[in-house]
Amino acid sequence: MDEALKFHFVIDGDNFTSAGEASVEVKKKLRQLGFPPDVIRRVSIAMYEGEINMVIHARGGVADVLVYPDRIVIILEDHGPGIEDIDLAMQEGYSTAPDSVRALGFGAGMGLPNMKRYTEEMHIESTLGVGTTITMVVNVQ
Amino acid sequence: MTVAEMACALNLEEIAAGDTQREVTGGYAGDLLSWVMGRAQAGDAWVTIMSNANIVAVATLADTAAVILAEGVTLEPEVAELARTKGINVYSSAQDTFTLCAKIAALL
Numbered sequence: 349m350d351e352a353l354k355f356h357f358v359i360d361g362d363n364f365t366s367a368g369e370a371s372v373e374v375k376k377k378l379r380q381l382g383f384p385p386d387v388i389r390r391v392s393i394a395m396y397e398g399e400i401n402m403v404i405h406a407r408g409g410v411a412d413v414l415v416y417p418d419r420i421v422i423i424l425e426d427h428g429p430g431i432e433d434i435d436l437a438m439q440e441g442y443s444t445a446p447d448s449v450r451a452l453g454f455g456a457g458m459g460l461p462n463m464k465r466y467t468e469e470m471h472i473e474s475t476l477g478v479g480t481t482i483t484m485v486v487n488v489q
Numbered sequence: 490m491t492v493a494e495m496a497c498a499l500n501l502e503e504i505a506a507g508d509t510q511r512e513v514t515g516g517y518a519g520d521l522l523s524w525v526m527g528r529a530q531a532g533d534a535w536v537t538i539m540s541n542a543n544i545v546a547v548a549t550l551a552d553t554a555a556v557i558l559a560e561g562v563t564l565e566p567e568v569a570e571l572a573r574t575k576g577i578n579v580y581s582s583a584q585d586t587f588t589l590c591a592k593i594a595a596l597l
């Protein structure tokens with residue numbers, strides 16, 4: 349049907365300082381495109397949490413954002429360790445982040461729950477030792 | 490109240506400045522970045538003791554009006570520079586988070 353605007357980002361797994369740049373870029377683009385603040389906010393939160401997770405837990409990955417007039421689709425793919433128990437990982441407060449990462453303010457175990465809360469749809473596909481792909485949809489209304 | 494007026498009223502030290510004429514419409518205190526991302530509102534003054542580079546992305550994404558570093562925390566020069574290039578207002582204060590929040594609340 350309608351053509352999507354596509355954005356592709358490589359998320360560097362070794363660089364904590366640049367973590368979040370892809371999300372900031374997407375936010376800027378959505379602003380220029382005139383999306384409502386609430387939509388931009390929800391995309392920003394969901395994508396940032398996913399981006400940070402790829403840096404902390406999965407040695408980086410790639411992010412694709414598809415912008416349709418009525419929805420924004422975020423696809424995050426990594427080749428990290430995978431998630432053993434997705435239900436457990438989705439629980440608020442559950443985190444395997446090391447202390448070094450917690451000292452930076454991450455590892456609250458709120459990332460996946462936030463991604464779920466601020467999107468209309470969220471699918472996690474994960475295989476141990478292979479990687480994780482998370483697809484999220486934010487509806488524009 | 491603008492960011493500049495708040496900085497003046499609270500005697501904050503400027504670390505990085507973007508649009509200091511921006512209106513402060515609320516406040517949020519916290520150091521866990523996921524909480525700040527999910528709960529802080531656009532236009533908030535964000536009070537924290539976190540000083541690593543990631544606060545710049547969080548402040549940008551959450552669209553806070555200003556970051557106030559409590560307890561005398563400051564930024565490394567590279568982080569301050571990053572905040573400056575991104576147009577993020579960052580201030581430092583020797584006061585603790587509770588005191589700063591109480592004063593901001595009184596000003597709002």
Ligand SMILES: Nc1ncnc2c1ncn2[C@@H]1O[C@H](COP(=O)(O)OP(=O)(O)O)[C@@H](O)[C@H]1O
Pocket residue numbers: 397401402404405406426428429430431437438442443444445454455456457458459460461480
């Ligand atoms: N991309 C990923 N690859 C592997 N494990 C992940 C990934 N994302 C999340 N996880 C696992 O799920 C847990 C919960 O994630 P999250 O809710 O974002 O909390 P946090 O990142 O603060 O630990 C993480 O601690 C980690 O064990």
Ligand SMILES: [Mg+2]
Pocket residue numbers: 397400401455457458459460
């Ligand atoms: Mg996380």
